[in-house]
Amino acid sequence: MVKMVLGGAQMGPIQKADSREAVVARMMELMRQAHAQGVEFLVYPELCLTTFFPRWYAEDISEFDHYFETEMPNAATQPLFDLARECGMGFTFGYAELTPDGHHYNTSVIVDRAGEIVLTYRKTHLPGHAEYDPERTHQHLEKRYFEPGDTGFGVVRSDGMVMGMAICNDRRWPETFRVLGLQGVELVTIGYNTPSQNSQSGDEGLEKRLYHSELSVTAGAYQNSTYVASIAKAGTEDGHHLMGGSILVDPDGFVIARATTEEDELITAEMDTERCAFGKSTVFNFAAHRRIEHYGLIASQ
Numbered sequence: 001m002v003k004m005v006l007g008g009a010q011m012g013p014i015q016k017a018d019s020r021e022a023v024v025a026r027m028m029e030l031m032r033q034a035h036a037q038g039v040e041f042l043v044y045p046e047l048c049l050t051t052f053f054p055r056w057y058a059e060d061i062s063e064f065d066h067y068f069e070t071e072m073p074n075a076a077t078q079p080l081f082d083l084a085r086e087c088g089m090g091f092t093f094g095y096a097e098l099t100p101d102g103h104h105y106n107t108s109v110i111v112d113r114a115g116e117i118v119l120t121y122r123k124t125h126l127p128g129h130a131e132y133d134p135e136r137t138h139q140h141l142e143k144r145y146f147e148p149g150d151t152g153f154g155v156v157r158s159d160g161m162v163m164g165m166a167i168c169n170d171r172r173w174p175e176t177f178r179v180l181g182l183q184g185v186e187l188v189t190i191g192y193n194t195p196s197q198n199s200q201s202g203d204e205g206l207e208k209r210l211y212h213s214e215l216s217v218t219a220g221a222y223q224n225s226t227y228v229a230s231i232a233k234a235g236t237e238d239g240h241h242l243m244g245g246s247i248l249v250d251p252d253g254f255v256i257a258r259a260t261t262e263e264d265e266l267i268t269a270e271m272d273t274e275r276c277a278f279g280k281s282t283v284f285n286f287a288a289h290r291r292i293e294h295y296g297l298i299a300s301q
């Protein structure tokens with residue numbers, strides 16, 4: 001069982017013109033603040049090295065390969081890995097990955113306190129569309145630039161706790177949390193870039209968007225008796241607004257820390273994995289109570 005301080009490093013906007021080095025400097029500043037507050041594991045958002053480029057259309061998708069990382073760590077991110085090792089801090093962050101054999105993924109990694117990548121996750125649920133859609137108020141072309149991830153939802157026992165990852169739209173699917181929950185997860189980390197308006201019903205409103213994000217994450221935490229860190233990249237990127245609303249959630253589904261800005265902002269809370277054990281051994285003792293003979297439809301269509 002592990003007691004520690006968990007940190008969420010919400011990021012403010014990243015403009016097209018911002019360099020990787022400038023973004024990593026911001027990430028390092030958040031990590032220094034986190035270290036000063038005793039944080040031992042820090043969660044950054046989805047695609048946090050670049051602007052949320054799937055909002056832009058490129059006829060030839062290779063025009064956007066410059067948004068992708070071909071190795072990790074690389075020259076731009078090595079200082080972050082080095083700082084984390086100095087601080088003895090584990091962390092997770094998201095980036096666009098271009099593999100040596102030419103696959104494009106929306107990826108996140110968990111890095112342990114020794115600075116080693118111990119788990120890689122490639123986003124499963126890709127929202128949006130693959131072709132330019134003139135009917136939408138803004139484009140969301142994740143299906144154009146990324147392939148569905150090939151990793152599935154794995155977990156790793158690292159720095160004393162069982163951790164797993166999901167990325168943005170994955171948080172809206174209960175299957176994401178349950179597959180992680182079935183592997184005994186104690187901390188689910190989620191980074192997101194969520195436009196504050198729905199591109200197909202422009203008047204939906206920020207309040208509803210924030211509520212649906214929180215509803216999905218708090219339910220996932222409670223129903224799987226796990227901590228969840230759900231961390232935004234927020235604010236206005238080249239005229240396009242992303243919602244904030246980063247939260248840390250306990251295994252009862254309560255929000256235990258919440259960001260109040262749309263800027264770079266650190267949130268922290270104490271976690272104790274002992275608190276996951278109660279739910280996992282009682283109401284959500286999966287081995288005792290689930291009736292899988294009735295769940296086949298979920299995985300067959």
Ligand code: CDT
Nearest residue numbers: 127128140168169193194195
């Ligand atoms: N990045 C990401 O997955 N964003 C989606 C927006 C959905 S609207 C096409 C989300 O679920 O927040």
